[in-house]
Amino acid sequence: MPHTTVATLEKRLAELKRVHQPLWVYDIDEACIVWANAEGLDLWQSESVQELSARDLSKDMTQVVTRRLQQYQQDFVRDESARFTEYWTVYPNGVPQSVELLFSAFELDDGRMSMFCEAQGFQKLSNDALRSSQALLHTSVMISLYSDQGEPLYRNPAARASAGSNGERLHEHMVDASAMQRILGSSEPEVDFVARVHVGEGKGKRWHDISARRCLDAVSGESAWLVSEVDVSQLKATQERANFLAEHDTLTGLPNRNHVSVVLEQRLAQMSARAQQGALIFIDLDHFKDINDSLGHEAGDKLLVEIADRLRRLVGDKDSIARLGGDEFLVLIGPLADEDVVDKRIRELKQHLAEPMTLQGRSVRVTPSIGVSLFPADGENIDELMSRADLAMYHAKDLGRNEAAYFTREMSEAVDSRINLESELMVGLNEEQFSVCFQPRIDVQSGEIRGAEALVRWQHPVRGLVNPADFIPACEDSGLIGKLGRFVLTQAVIAQRVWAERGHTLKISVNLSAVQFAENTLVEDFMRIVDDNGGDPHFLELEITESVLMGNDQATIGKLQALVDYGFHIAIDDFGTGYSNLSYLHRYPISCLKIDRSFIAQIETAQPIIELIISMARLFDLDVVAEGVETAEQLQALKAYDCQEYQGFYYAGAVAPDAFTALLDRGSDEAAA
Numbered sequence: 037m038p039h040t041t042v043a044t045l046e047k048r049l050a051e052l053k054r055v056h057q058p059l060w061v062y063d064i065d066e067a068c069i070v071w072a073n074a075e076g077l078d079l080w081q082s083e084s085v086q087e088l089s090a091r092d093l094s095k096d097m098t099q100v101v102t103r104r105l106q107q108y109q110q111d112f113v114r115d116e117s118a119r120f121t122e123y124w125t126v127y128p129n130g131v132p133q134s135v136e137l138l139f140s141a142f143e144l145d146d147g148r149m150s151m152f153c154e155a156q157g158f159q160k161l162s163n164d165a166l167r168s169s170q171a172l173l174h175t176s177v178m179i180s181l182y183s184d185q186g187e188p189l190y191r192n193p194a195a196r197a198s199a200g201s202n203g204e205r206l207h208e209h210m211v212d213a214s215a216m217q218r219i220l221g222s223s224e225p226e227v228d229f230v231a232r233v234h235v236g237e238g239k240g241k242r243w244h245d246i247s248a249r250r251c252l253d254a255v256s257g258e259s260a261w262l263v264s265e266v267d268v269s270q271l272k273a274t275q276e277r278a279n280f281l282a283e284h285d286t287l288t289g290l291p292n293r294n295h296v297s298v299v300l301e302q303r304l305a306q307m308s309a310r311a312q313q314g315a316l317i318f319i320d321l322d323h324f325k326d327i328n329d330s331l332g333h334e335a336g337d338k339l340l341v342e343i344a345d346r347l348r349r350l351v352g353d354k355d356s357i358a359r360l361g362g363d364e365f366l367v368l369i370g371p372l373a374d375e376d377v378v379d380k381r382i383r384e385l386k387q388h389l390a391e392p393m394t395l396q397g398r399s400v401r402v403t404p405s406i407g408v409s410l411f412p413a414d415g416e417n418i419d420e421l422m423s424r425a426d427l428a429m430y431h432a433k434d435l436g437r438n439e440a441a442y443f444t445r446e447m448s449e450a451v452d453s454r455i456n457l458e459s460e461l462m463v464g465l466n467e468e469q470f471s472v473c474f475q476p477r478i479d480v481q482s483g484e485i486r487g488a489e490a491l492v493r494w495q496h497p498v499r500g501l502v503n504p505a506d507f508i509p510a511c512e513d514s515g516l517i518g519k520l521g522r523f524v525l526t527q528a529v530i531a532q533r534v535w536a537e538r539g540h541t542l543k544i545s546v547n548l549s550a551v552q553f554a555e556n557t558l559v560e561d562f563m564r565i566v567d568d569n570g571g572d573p574h575f576l577e578l579e580i581t582e583s584v585l586m587g588n589d590q591a592t593i594g595k596l597q598a599l600v601d602y603g604f605h606i607a608i609d610d611f612g613t614g615y616s617n618l619s620y621l622h623r624y625p626i627s628c629l630k631i632d633r634s635f636i637a638q639i640e641t642a643q644p645i646i647e648l649i650i651s652m653a654r655l656f657d658l659d660v661v662a663e664g665v666e667t668a669e670q671l672q673a674l675k676a677y678d679c680q681e682y683q684g685f686y687y688a689g690a691v692a693p694d695a696f697t698a699l700l701d702r703g704s705d706e707a708a709a
């Protein structure tokens with residue numbers, strides 16, 4: 037501290053020399069005492085102001101105290117008449133000395149605000165009282181005492197720091213007037229009023245957990261309010277962020293699936309109360325997966341963000357858009373003047389969402405498939421509307437994508453009957469309503485039975501005999517196909533063995549659906565079934581469709597090879613209707629082609645195709661079976677084309693095993709005769 041300052045202060049404060057209590061001036065910025073009277077020097081155990089002002093008091097000061105003193109400085113700048121009394125423990129030469137101090141403002145010559153300190157008296161408090169006063173001084177909990185009228189009577193330093201001004205009254209402190217009303221209105225003594233309230237208009241709003249209790253002011257004996265507060269702004273912000281994240285999709289910032297029921301349900305409730313109508317639009321982007329796969333997930337994310345932005349711009353009200361996850365979005369519109377509004381919205385959505393965007397330097401365009409359900413006609417709550425709009429969206433996809441469809445009753449009836457069918461299939465499998473029939477495979481030249489195809493039949497208790505075409509797809513969708521397929525194979529193996537035991541060496545073929553083929557345990561399951569039932573895999577053929585081979589991957593080859601290594605033959609069913617790719621025949625271990633019956637039905641026009649298939653089969657050393665032969669003419673033609681085998685109603689349809697045995701025996705008798 038420069039001597040000049042000390043000297044001028046000496047002059048300014050000369051008359052205070054006669055005061056006989058310790059006084060000093062504390063320079064808050066420099067953390068040193070710049071002036072003291074003789075009693076002050078005594079208290080600080082110093083011989084001269086020069087020596088005392090050279091001491092760096094910041095050394096013994098905690099951060100909290102430093103900040104507190106800076107707070108005092110600001111208080112004095114704001115209000116030069118401010119003064120407060122506190123018990124402080126000071127440490128002259130390291131020895132604790134507790135004094136009651138009165139602090140007031142003191143402006144230094146250079147204009148900076150410092151603090152005038154007057155020691156009122158030395159420690160007269162018990163140790164406990166002393167410590168509790170220290171605790172009050174240092175705690176971050178804000179403690180204040182207000183008169184019944186809300187005038188501040190006392191504030192600890194933390195409370196002072198948060199107050200807008202020294203004279204700030206309780207109702208000025210609280211932004212939320214209703215919370216204030218509740219405090220003042222609570223008449224019960226001894227009961228704490230506890231609330232999380234918005235406070236501090238003056239110093240920027242904060243959230244405080246506040247606890248207020250009626251008490252008596254120890255000085256006046258009058259009724260007062262003891263208020264303690266903890267700042268929870270940070271905690272509240274964190275909680276709010278966590279809530280936001282739980283309810284919003286982090287990528288697009290749109291409400292997520294969790295929040296849909298809350299946000300959109302509220303909108304529906306409003307519309308319902310006013311008897312208004314609305315529409316829920318379900319959007320799914322077409323081929324979004326391809327973009328993810330080809331350009332990477334980062335590009336995919338960018339695309340989703342862009343789509344979300346376009347939806348916001350288009351719909352305006354961000355509270356009626358949500359992202360359900362993946363590439364699915366929801367938009368709720370309403371109240372609707374008429375249904376044309378929905379059509380218009382759909383047109384806009386299709387147009388704007390499909391506009392090209394640049395991703396990784398490439399121009400990319402995605403189209404939406406849109407499903408719509410109407411409120412309240414199609415559903416009165418958001419779950420119902422969502423599932424129906426979803427159904428309509430699938431319908432739009434079936435229409436060929438980039439389409440929109442409104443929900444109709446038929447759509448849900450189709451789903452209902454599918455669900456019914458699946459549960460009936462489950463019952464049917466358990467109650468043995470299924471059986472297997474066999475259709476003979478005949479040698480075209482000799483007319484002898486060479487084999488049989490196993491075809492499943494469902495004897496439904498009410499519907500009667502149900503065709504496989506009507507239930508195989510449902511079996512595939514519901515995952516029941518595995519169980520059904522194992523049942524059919526078991527029956528086929530048993531038949532093969534029984535007929536072999538009667539002297540008939542027949543090749544029995546079994547249909548294998550693509551879904552079933554994909555099952556992991558297929559190979560082991562099939563080998564076990566053949567072993568357990570004493571069959572010979574060399575007389576068993578598995579019919580697969582071209583769709584199985586289209587996967588064209590190593591796993592498919594591996595599986596087929598494992599089946600062939602065990603002894604099974606593989607046939608391609610309905611050949612000619614799929615991709616009929618020549619390379620299949622080369623790449624996969626196939627031994628038979630079954631020409632689809634649609635070619636046989638039009639044998640004259642299809643002649644070139646049939647001949648081509650037959651000569652191709654010969655080239656690759658494969659058997660050929662013509663399916664669906666119904667007439668003598670068709671059989672005659674096949675003879676001319678040199679086809680090996682045929683199946684068809686001309687000889688026999690699929691019959692029960694006993695009837696098939698009879699066919700075999702008839703065949704043997706004819707041969708013998």
Ligand code: C2E
Pocket residue numbers: 475490491492503504505508521524547548549579609610633663664665666683684685686689690
């Ligand atoms: P698919 O494998 O092509 O079986 C031949 C179908 O043609 C059989 O129909 C058979 O009854 C029918 N058919 C036979 N000869 C003639 C004929 O001369 N004219 C006409 N118009 N049709 C004839 P089905 O039994 O109704 O089976 C239909 C399809 O269901 C089968 O076609 C097959 O893809 C599938 N399927 C049948 N059983 C099973 C099975 O156990 N598992 C699997 N995954 N699919 C099966």
Ligand code: MG
Pocket residue numbers: 489547579609
């Ligand atoms: Mg077949």
Ligand code: MG
Pocket residue numbers: 609610630632633663
């Ligand atoms: Mg077929």
